[in-house]
Amino acid sequence: MSETFIGRQAIYDRAxxxxxxxxLYRSGREATAATHTDGDLATARVLANAFLDVGAQKLxxxxxxxxxLTKPFIxxxxxxxxxxxxxxxxxxxxxxxxxxxxxxIRRLAKQGVRVAMDDYIHRDSNHELLKLxxxxxxxxxxxxxxxxxxxxxxxxxxxxxxxxxxxxxxxEFDWCVELGFxxxxxxxxxxxxxxxxxxxxxxxxxLLRMLSRLLDPxxxxxxxxxxxxxxxxxxxxxxxxxxxxxxxxxxxxxxxGQTLVMLGLKAVRQIVTLIVLVDIDxxxxxxxxxxxxxxxxxxxxxxxxxxxxxSAYYTVxxxxxxxxxxxxTMEEIMEQLPLAPELEAALLRAEGDCGEAxxxxxxxxxxxxxxxxxxxxxxxxxxxxxxxxxxxxEEVFATxxxxxxxxxx
Numbered sequence: 001m002s003e004t005f006i007g008r009q010a011i012y013d014r015a016x017x018x019x020x021x022x023x024l025y026r027s028g029r030e031a032t033a034a035t036h037t038d039g040d041l042a043t044a045r046v047l048a049n050a051f052l053d054v055g056a057q058k059l060x061x062x063x064x065x066x067x068x069l070t071k072p073f074i075x076x077x078x079x080x081x082x083x084x085x086x087x088x089x090x091x092x093x094x095x096x097x098x099x100x101x102x103x104x105i106r107r108l109a110k111q112g113v114r115v116a117m118d119d120y121i122h123r124d125s126n127h128e129l130l131k132l133x134x135x136x137x138x139x140x141x142x143x144x145x146x147x148x149x150x151x152x153x154x155x156x157x158x159x160x161x162x163x164x165x166x167x168x169x170x171x172e173f174d175w176c177v178e179l180g181f182x183x184x185x186x187x188x189x190x191x192x193x194x195x196x197x198x199x200x201x202x203x204x205x206x207l208l209r210m211l212s213r214l215l216d217p218x219x220x221x222x223x224x225x226x227x228x229x230x231x232x233x234x235x236x237x238x239x240x241x242x243x244x245x246x247x248x249x250x251x252x253x254x255x256x257g258q259t260l261v262m263l264g265l266k267a268v269r270q271i272v273t274l275i276v277l278v279d280i281d282x283x284x285x286x287x288x289x290x291x292x293x294x295x296x297x298x299x300x301x302x303x304x305x306x307x308x309x310x311s312a313y314y315t316v317x318x319x320x321x322x323x324x325x326x327x328x329t330m331e332e333i334m335e336q337l338p339l340a341p342e343l344e345a346a347l348l349r350a351e352g353d354c355g356e357a358x359x360x361x362x363x364x365x366x367x368x369x370x371x372x373x374x375x376x377x378x379x380x381x382x383x384x385x386x387x388x389x390x391x392x393x394e395e396v397f398a399t400x401x402x403x404x405x406x407x408x409x
Contacts, residue, residue, distance in 0.1 A: 006049040008059055009192040011066065011163065011185045019183055020064040020088065023050050026194055039070045047082075048274055052237040054197035055336045056086050064088050066116060071095055074104040080270060083241070084112035088135060093119040097129045105132050116163070122154055130158045135183070137163045140172060152179055207234070207272055214269040224265065225257040230396040232291040232318050232325070234272070238263065239337045241271060252340035255311035289393045291321045297364075297389035298357045304385065305375040307353070315339075316346045316354045317361065361386075 007024030025042040046067060050059055059065065068090045073080050082089070089108060095101060105115055109132050116135035117126070119142060130136070136158075138151055152162060164176040167186030176184060210227045213219050228235055238259050253259055260268060298317035302310035319339075323330045334344050346355035356374060363371030364382055372382055 004049045004053045004197045006046060006054055006059065006195050006197070007192045008195055009185060010190045011183050012189050013183055014177055016189070018063055020066055021060045022066040022090075022185065023059065024192055040072055043068060043070050043073055044274055047080075049197065051083065051241050052271065052275065053240070054195055055240050055243065056083065057243060057336060058197070059195055060086070064114070066090055068092055068118065071101065074108070075100050076104060076107070080108075082113055088114040088116050090116045090118040090137070091129070091133075093117075093121055097123075097125050102128045102132070105129060119165070120151065120155075122151055130155070130160065133158070133160050135163050136160045137165050137185075138181075139165045140168075140176075140186075141166045145175075149179065152181075156180075207231075207275055210234075210272055214265060214272060219265070221257060221260050221265065224268065225255075225260055228256050228260065228268075229295070229314065229318065230292060232288055232295075232321065234275070235259075235315075235318060236322060236325075236337075237275065238268065238271065239339070241267075243336055243338045252343075253315075253338050254340040254343060255315050257311070287321045287325050289396075291318050291325075292393040292396055293386070293389035294318070294320050294358070294361050295389070296392040297361050297385045298354070300385040300388050301357050301360065301374050301377060301382070302353075304377060304381060312340070312343060313354055313357050316343055316358050319343075319347060320358055320362075 005026045007026040008021040009024065010018050011020040011022060013019045023046050025046050050056060050065060050067070056065060065086055066088045067082075069080075070092070074089075074091065074095070091101070091105065109115060114134040115132055116137055117129065117133050118137050119139045120136045121142075136155055138148060140148060143151075155162065161182040162180060163183040163185065164172075164181045165185050167173050167176060167184050167188045169188055172186075173184060173188055210224070210231075213223060213227065228238065235256055238256075239253065242253070242259050242262055263271075294317035295314045296317070299310045299314040302313040307313065319337075322328075322333050326333065330348055334348060339347075342352050342354060345351040346358055349355065350359045360372050360374040360382065363369075363373075364386055369379060372379065374382070377385070
């Protein structure tokens with residue numbers, strides 16, 4: 001586990017209410033500007049940090065997120081897993097409006113993604129792009145007042161909202177309001193701030209194995225569900241992404257398969273590709289195999305106790321180490337995941353039948369035989385369930401660069 005950082009700067013409307021946040025790449029809590037020289041990787045890290053590690057709800061609440069995109073993300077050369085209802089993509093000023101770029105923006109617009117032109121510089125070739133845009137951002141420091149007034153006049157023929165950047169005084173704000181700007185960003189209103197999150201290391205070998213299956217046109221959801229269910233890091237990131245949409249899932253989630261159906265395999269493929277791009281840690285850590293042991297043990301116990309569908313028990317066991325993995329409390333984690341109430345009750349308070357199963361697993365790990373009871377299963381049966389969990393974890397990790405799972409201390 002490691003800390004992850006992302007910058008954000010609020011964008012305000014005329015009534016000085018927060019309309020959105022621009023998300024910015026930051027390498028640490030003291031960073032005041034982007035330090036990454038690779039624009040593509042910086043964009044990938046912003047997307048991963050925002051929607052997979054920190055979470056859009058923590059970053060922006062119900063407000064939208066403005067994200068700078070480099071050319072490969074616009075044209076589709078790099079994956080772009082975006083919750084369309086939460087995101088405004090910014091086309092950087094140095095990107096030429098070639099037919100390829102215009103087509104990429106048109107494709108994003110059809111998906112419901114809103115588009116902004118950043119640090120706008122007027123040129124006749126922008127005409128087609130402006131017809132697809134929702135916002136135009138004008139940097140007040142890039143030209144004088146007269147030139148800014150000319151830009152505003154030129155843009156009146158397009159159906160776009162004007163956003164003034166680098167507003168540094170009350171006088172500038174009032175002038176921009178009078179000129180016709182709709183939104184405002186700058187030090188007069190607020191400076192960029194750093195938001196911290198926790199990053200769970202992913203295993204590149206496992207992710208590449210999954211990506212190869214996702215690229216197979218014949219793959220089905222059940223196979224991908226099996227693979228995701230073997231990786232608590234990926235399961236957590238997909239749940240966080242599912243909760244990044246403006247509206248929470250209509251049905252609370254009890255098993256991983258629901259998340260896959262909701263997102264679709266295309267989005268899952270984009271998310272896995274993005275994680276592979278930005279995650280350089282090839283060691284899954286001790287807690288990940290423990291999570292697999294718990295997941296399979298909970299599931300097996302439920303099956304032996306006669307539970308018809310034991311998938312929720314697997315999910316509870318898989319997610320039970322998230323507090324240790326993320327360094328957050330389970331209460332904080334549950335606020336950010338769209339889980340069913342019975343799963344929340346099990347993970348937070350060990351309530352319900354799922355909670356009873358998880359309690360028994362934890363007691364078994366501590367060799368607390370008096371607390372390791374579940375339904376009518378005796379200690380021998382529980383030992384067999386644990387052995388099945390260890391066997392399952394070892395099978396999953398057999399091709400990965402680490403040893404077998406071990407019992408929690």
